[in-house]
Amino acid sequence: MKHFFITAYYNIAKDKSYTCLCLFGTTITFIFIALALQLMHICSGDYPPMTNANSIIRLDMFKNTDGKNIGGIYYKEANAFTKNLPDFKHISLYHSNAINALAKEQLHNTDIGFVNEEYWNIYNYKFLYGKPFFKEDCINRKQVAVMTEKLSKTYFNKSNGLGEKFSFQGKEYEVIGVVKNVSMFSTPTESVIWVPYVFDKFIPNGMYKYTLDVLTPPSIPINAAKEKIAVAVQQYFNTKNMKVDFFPKQIKTLKETSENNIPGGKMFQYGSTAALLMLLIIPALNILTLNSTNANNRAKEIAVRRAFGAKPFSSFILIAGENFLITATGAITGVLCAVPVMNVLRKNIVGNSAFMDLEIIDHIDYNVILCGALPALIVFSLLSGGLPAYLITKRNIPTVLKE
Amino acid sequence: MIKLDKINKVFRTNEIETHALNNINLTVEKGEFMSIMGPSGCGKSTLLNIMGLLDKPTSGTILLNGINVEEMSEHKTAELRNKTLGFIFQSFHLIPALSIIDNVELPLLYRKGVSYKERKERAVEALQKVELTHRMKHFPSQLSGGQCQRVAIARALIGQPEILLADEPTGNLDSKMSEEIILLLCEINRSGTTIVMVTHDIKMASNTSRIINILDGKIL
Numbered sequence: 095m096k097h098f099f100i101t102a103y104y105n106i107a108k109d110k111s112y113t114c115l116c117l118f119g120t121t122i123t124f125i126f127i128a129l130a131l132q133l134m135h136i137c138s139g140d141y142p143p144m145t146n147a148n149s150i151i152r153l154d155m156f157k158n159t160d161g162k163n164i165g166g167i168y169y170k171e172a173n174a175f176t177k178n179l180p181d182f183k184h185i186s187l188y189h190s191n192a193i194n195a196l197a198k199e200q201l202h203n204t205d206i207g208f209v210n211e212e213y214w215n216i217y218n219y220k221f222l223y224g225k226p227f228f229k230e231d232c233i234n235r236k237q238v239a240v241m242t243e244k245l246s247k248t249y250f251n252k253s254n255g256l257g258e259k260f261s262f263q264g265k266e267y268e269v270i271g272v273v274k275n276v277s278m279f280s281t282p283t284e285s286v287i288w289v290p291y292v293f294d295k296f297i298p299n300g301m302y303k304y305t306l307d308v309l310t311p312p313s314i315p316i317n318a319a320k321e322k323i324a325v326a327v328q329q330y331f332n333t334k335n336m337k338v339d340f341f342p343k344q345i346k347t348l349k350e351t352s353e354n355n356i357p358g359g360k361m362f363q364y365g366s367t368a369a370l371l372m373l374l375i376i377p378a379l380n381i382l383t384l385n386s387t388n389a390n391n392r393a394k395e396i397a398v399r400r401a402f403g404a405k406p407f408s409s410f411i412l413i414a415g416e417n418f419l420i421t422a423t424g425a426i427t428g429v430l431c432a433v434p435v436m437n438v439l440r441k442n443i444v445g446n447s448a449f450m451d452l453e454i455i456d457h458i459d460y461n462v463i464l465c466g467a468l469p470a471l472i473v474f475s476l477l478s479g480g481l482p483a484y485l486i487t488k489r490n491i492p493t494v495l496k497e
Numbered sequence: 498m499i500k501l502d503k504i505n506k507v508f509r510t511n512e513i514e515t516h517a518l519n520n521i522n523l524t525v526e527k528g529e530f531m532s533i534m535g536p537s538g539c540g541k542s543t544l545l546n547i548m549g550l551l552d553k554p555t556s557g558t559i560l561l562n563g564i565n566v567e568e569m570s571e572h573k574t575a576e577l578r579n580k581t582l583g584f585i586f587q588s589f590h591l592i593p594a595l596s597i598i599d600n601v602e603l604p605l606l607y608r609k610g611v612s613y614k615e616r617k618e619r620a621v622e623a624l625q626k627v628e629l630t631h632r633m634k635h636f637p638s639q640l641s642g643g644q645c646q647r648v649a650i651a652r653a654l655i656g657q658p659e660i661l662l663a664d665e666p667t668g669n670l671d672s673k674m675s676e677e678i679i680l681l682l683c684e685i686n687r688s689g690t691t692i693v694m695v696t697h698d699i700k701m702a703s704n705t706s707r708i709i710n711i712l713d714g715k716i717l
Contacts, residue, residue, distance in 0.1 A: 104594030398590045401551055402652070403579020403607035405572055492546040495590060 102416040105392065112388050113420060116381055120424025121431065123377040123474070124467060128432035130369065131466040132459060133279065137352070141280040143217040143273075146309055147349035149316070150216060150282075151323055153306040159337045166303035167330065169296065175306070178326040182319075184309040186213040187291050189301070190283060197249035197260035204245065206262070207285030208294035214240075216309045217282055223254045224271035232290040240271035241287040263295060282307065282348070307348075320345040381421075381478040389413050389482035396486050397494035409487040410480070417479025425471045429463055498660065498691055499525040499548055504557035506543050506714075517543040518554070519714040525660070525693055530686040532694045532702040535711035541695045542664055544711065548693060549582050549662045550574045562659070579607050583653030583690075585663040589645040591637040597648050598624065598633040604656040623651035627681065643674030650681060654690075661685065663694040667701055679704050 106113050135141060140148075158164045167175050169189070176185045187210040194201050207213075214226035219240075227238050239260070246255035246269070255269045267289055276286075296302050310319035320342040331338035396409045404412075506518040517540040525531055525548070533541045546552040547559065550566060559566045561581065566574060583604075591600045602620040605611045611619075624630045627647035637645055646666060653661055663682065667675035679701050686692050686706075694705060702708050710717040 100595060100599065108594075394590065395592050395594075398592065399603065399607075400575065401549075401578065401584050401590075402604040402656075403575050405575045405607070408607065491551040492542070495586060495588075496542075 098412060098415060102419055105388075105416060106420065109388060109391075112384060115384055116417075116420045117424045117427070119377050119381050119384075120421045120474070121428040124425040124428025124471075125432050125435050127467055127470050128429045128463050129436060131462055131470075132432070135459060135462045136277045136280045140349075141277070143219045143276060144280045144282065144348065144352075145218045146216060147352065148347050149310045149312075150348045151308045151310060151320065151345055152348060152351070153308065153323070153327060155303075156327065156331065157339050158331075159339045161339070164331065164336050164338065166301075167306055169294070169302050169304050171330070172304045172306065175326070175330055178329060179308065179322065181311065181314060181322060182308050183311065184212050184215045186210055186216050186307045186309075187304040188213060188283060188307065189291065189294050189296070189304050190285050191294070191297065193262045195249070195260050195262040195287075197258070198251075202249060204287055205284045207283055207288040208291040209288050210291050212309075213288065213307075216307055219273040219276070222272050222274055224256045224269070226271050227290055232292050235292050236290065237265055237267045237293070238270045239267040239287055239289045240273060241269060242275050243272055244275045245286045246272050263293075263297075265293060310347075316347065317342065375477070378474050378477040382481060385417055385479050386482040386485075389486045393486050393489060393494045394497070397489070397491045400487070400491055401495075406487045410483045413483035413486060414475070414480045417483070418475045421475045421478065422471060425467060425474070429460075429467055498527045498529075498562065499523075499693075500558075500560040501544075501548065502558040502560070504544075504547060504554045504559070506540070506547065506552070507555045517714050518547070521557070521714075521716060523709065523716065525691060527659075527691055528686070528689060529707060530683070530692045530694070530705040531707045531709060532696050532705040533709045533711060534696060534699070534702050537697075539711045540714040541711050543714075545662055545664050545693060545695050548660075549584060550578050551584075575607070579604055579656060581659050583656060583658035583661045585646070585649050585653050585661065585666045587665040587668040589637070589642075589649045589669075591645055591648060591652075593637050595636075596633065597629065597635050597637070597640070600637065600648060601633075601651045601655055603652055608656065619655055620651075623655040624648075626654065626685075627651045641674075642670050643677060646670060646674070646678055647681065650678070650685070654685065659691060661690050661692045663692065665695055665697065667696065667698065675701065 153167060155166050156164050172187050176182075179185065187208075189208045190205055191208070193204060193206045195204050195206070196202075211227060211229045211232055219226075222243055224240075226240055227236065230236075231238055241249070241255065243253050246253055246258075249255060249260055250258045250269075253272065255272055258269045259266050260269075261267065278284075291304070308319075308323060310316055314322070324340055324342045324345060327340045328338055331340075392413065396404075396413065399412070400406070400409055501521055501523045504518055504521040504523075505516070508515040508517055521544060523544075533544060535541045543552065547554050550559075550561075561577065566577065569577070591597075592603070595603070598617070598620045601623050602616045605616045605619060621630060621633065624633055627650055629644060629647055629651065632640060632644065632648075637648070640648065646669075650666075653663075661682075666682070667678050670678065675698070682692055682694065683704055692705075694701070696702050
């Protein structure tokens with residue numbers, strides 16, 4: 095082992111430009127591999143707060159049998175409508191509006207979500223500080239709010255905005271909960287701040303309807319749940335003498351919808367895997383050429399070792415192991431740099447868009463990276479370093495020594 | 498000790514065939530100090546490489562201590578090289594990354610059951626034989642050509658091989674250094690190690706017990 099590390103250190107230190115190029119190439123590669131892995135994980139639909147995505151059915155806008163838009167569930171009838179679904183305990187009401195909120199004497203344009211207490215039971219937001227608001231808060235019209243950590247920083251210059259106040263539409267709200275930031279690829283809504291639905295004035299957008307998210311209980315099979323929901327919606331529109339085009343087969347869970355919304359649907363996941371592989375193979379091939387040159391420079395050393403009894407495998411390990419040390423260092427650096435790089439990209443790409451308050455990737459889940467990046471590192475290392483090492487150990491000893 | 502029977506070696510490059518060795522029959526006896534002479538390109542190094550299991554003949558049989566090595570796997574030949582053979586090259590071929598003592602102990606790294614302590618002790622012993630213990634912490638780049646070749650000899654000896662194969666060991670050295678090296682090899686031979694040496698230099702060859710002359714791949 096000592097011999098291996100002495101030789102590896104000597105060779106790594108001797109060819110500084112080669113080492114730097116390899117490190118740089120691997121770091122860049124693994125920044126993007128880490129981001130791609132994380133993005134794939136987020137888009138899979140099981141990522142917080144969307145952990146129940148495959149059991150949530152959204153009721154938003156409906157069409158009649160002629161294909162014309164007939165709106166959604168009218169806000170005054172929303173609570174009554176939920177009573178048509180007695181088997182479903184958790185039904186959230188949601189409506190959003192773009193508002194100008196005043197915090198610390200500064201105006202902020204923010205997308206605000208007016209939600210009922212069930213919103214917090216259906217979506218698994220991680221509360222960093224405080225708590226959500228409950229049914230009593232809604233009934234008693236308590237002017238309270240929950241916001242993301244990022245918005246708390248924007249509004250109050252601190253992560254923990256508990257007790258801080260802001261106002262909009264003539265009312266002042268107190269922050270009672272701060273949740274972890276969410277990714278724009280794993281969020282039920284675009285909102286990053288939520289207040290009780292009872293304060294919704296439906297201005298400025300004037301859409302007097304709620305989006306209802308129904309969490310289907312585990313005791314009801316999803317197809318049976320879809321049928322029950324379809325019947326309830328049909329009854330609701332029948333009372334209004336409208337024929338709604340809404341049948342169980344058309345109903346999709348949020349997970350199914352997100353898969354459909356992603357370009358290419360399920361193909362996205364195959365596509366992402368292929369893209370990830372390409373991301374791995376192209377730089378690996380570049381580093382492979384670098385390594386081939388480096389390995390050729392060391393062909394004599396390997397030939398001498400073999401002449402004195404080194405077996406092909408131990409010679410292979412010597413070269414490939416050295417490459418593994420460099421690529422592993424590059425890979426770890428890449429993974430650690432992924433989040434800062436993402437933040438720079440986010441600021442430059444979506445900084446001024448409607449998603450400015452959402453993250454592309456809220457954080458790096460190191461379990462995901464470990465499960466994905468580690469095999470990728472082994473493949474990358476074997477491709478870029480193993481192949482030249484193998485070829486070197488296969489060369490004729492006298493030919494190499496004569497060169 | 499080594500018996501070569503009808504050894505042929507043909508090098509093929511595209512459409513050109515070069516017969517480097519033609520029907521070589523040769524026996525190296527235990528304790529012998531043999532030199533192989535001949536002009537450049539006559540096949541003497543090829544013959545040495547085949548004797549040292551570094552290369553395979555196109556046809557023919559090699560018996561090493563009575564064992565036919567023809568069918569041996571690469572794994573087995575590596576083991577045999579490690580235990581039975583020692584090599585000295587014209588260009589020394591020391592590993593620049595390693596200190597002198599680390600270079601010397603190299604063959605023992607690939608031998609099972611040799612502890613770190615034993616490796617070091619034997620490396621110092623081998624360096625004592627070539628009178629270079631004071632240089633053991635140095636690196637090859639800090640040594641003269643003659644010293645490098647003495648280190649290479651120590652490396653070849655550390656595994657206590659039965660046969661030492663030297664390919665022009667004095668080829669890169671001046672006459673004074675060459676003399677030192679040949680005297681060292683004679684001493685090693687006297688202690689019982691069989692030596693086969695390839696050389697251009699008749700003066701060097703005259704110190705050996707048998708001289709084989711090769712021309713165009715054939716023993717004269």
